Amino acid sequence: MGLILGIDPGAATGVAAYDSGKLVELLTIEPFQLERFLRERAVASPSVLFEDSRLETRLWNARQKGAYGAALATARSVGQVDAWCSLIASLCADMGIPAHGVSPTVKGAKVAAPAFGRITGWTKRCNQHERDAAMVAWKFRNSVALKGRTC
Template sequence: MKILIGIDTGVKTGYAVAHDLGSGGKLEEVETLSITQAMDRVKQLAEQYGKENMKLYIEDARKRTFVTGGREKLQGVGSVKRDALIWEDWCKEQEFHYLMVEPKANTTKLKADQFKKRTGWTKRTSEHARDAAMLVVGRFFKI
């Protein structure tokens, strides 16, 4: 079994896990965690399934080309960009297979009802968790 992990970086880290069953992935987990909780969960999956059987898809805010808003918004964007760098460095150190994904290459900001219709996921989700899930929905495991 191949494991796909979606990470939406930020103080509230979106975390999603899908099993690639040859049909583009079946969501198993969709939630919001702290960055350290998400990293612990990834390590647990590596122990359970093996690093060679998993791949992380991480939103890379560093590739965002424009930002609108005031000072607080810009500080938040800077924080998310820093988190993307932390995830990338951590994946290299842990020798995980990963892909840094441009925000424009992902479907984001789906409302709960849109997400449910698109994925079939019926449990409660946050915007961050939905964004993480959309990083893995419809993907096949490729190294």
């Protein structure tokens, strides 16, 4: 099956690695470190799955509708993440790494540390960015269908 990488883009970018379906690595890196992270793992012929905010149609929740400041902050944050999603897709294309965007809805809700441990078997400390990265790739961690496909 090989290496499957999950990425949760953001100012604190969560990354996860599954090797033959088993979660083996969780890290938090800055966006400028993405290229190095991918190049270091490219020798293992990985596939990348990243949470892609560009695939989501709903940007903010009902509580923010009347709050201009909150909606503006959300829009700015989503715009930054959209740019990082484009960067991930471009980096992967440049390196010949199959990459697939996963909408936040498909990824699912955030998972607290205790539940994450039960789901994945991960026993070490981790933060929400790392858990999100792992959950982006969770459904696809054993998938051979990802090989050879790109965004």
